[in-house]
Amino acid sequence: MRLTILINGPDPTVNHDYAVLWLDTEEHVWSRESHDGIDLPPWGDVHDDNGVTKLCPHSGDTPVCTLSGLRVDRDRGVAAAQGEAKWSCAAKHALTGGLWRLQAVERKSVQPENSVFPR
Numbered sequence: 001m002r003l004t005i006l007i008n009g010p011d012p013t014v015n016h017d018y019a020v021l022w023l024d025t026e027e028h029v030w031s032r033e034s035h036d037g038i039d040l041p042p043w044g045d046v047h048d049d050n051g052v053t054k055l056c057p058h059s060g061d062t063p064v065c066t067l068s069g070l071r072v073d074r075d076r077g078v079a080a081a082q083g084e085a086k087w088s089c090a091a092k093h094a095l096t097g098g099l100w101r102l103q104a105v106e107r108k109s110v111q112p113e114n115s116v117f118p119r
Contacts (some may be wrong), residue, residue: 001025001076004104005067007038007085010097019087020103021055025072030055038087038098040064048072051079064088067100076107 003023009015017037023030023046031043040055041064047054053070054063069083085100 001072002106003070003072003078003102004033004106005070006101006103007065007067007087008098008101010099017098023053023055025076029058040087070100070102078102078105 001024003025005021005023006018007021008018012018015037019035019038019040020033021030021040022033025046028046029043030046032040041057044055044057044060044064047056047061047063048071051069051071053067055065055067056063065085065087067083067085069080071079073079081102083100084097086095086097088095
C-alpha cells in the first residue's frame with residue numbers, strides 16, 4: 001500500500017514551504033516526490049514507533065522527519081488523516097514543526113516504472 005502525504009508549516013497561508021512524500025507501507029520505504037522549503041533527502045526507510053512514523057535516511061536510525069498519529073493497522077487501515085510533523089531544518093540547526101495530511105491511499109501494489117529504491 002502506498003500513502004501520499006503532504007507536509008507543510010502550521011499556517012500554510014503564511015509559510016508556503018511543503019513536501020509531498022510517498023510512503024510504501026509494505027516495503028517500509030519513503031520517497032520525496034516534490035518539495036519547496038522542506039528539504040528532506042530523496043528517499044529512506046520508514047520506522048513505526050507506537051503511533052509515530054519515523055522517516056529515516058536509508059540504513060539510518062536517526063529520523064529526518066516524524067509524523068505523529070500516522071499508523072497503518074494489519075488490515076491496511078490508516079488510523080488518522082492528519083497530525084503533527086517535525087523535521088530537521090539545516091538552516092536553523094533545529095527541528096521545525098508543522099502538519100502532515102494524508103492526500104491519497106493506493107491499496108493496490110504498484111510497480112514503479114523507474115524506482116529510486118535499490119534492490
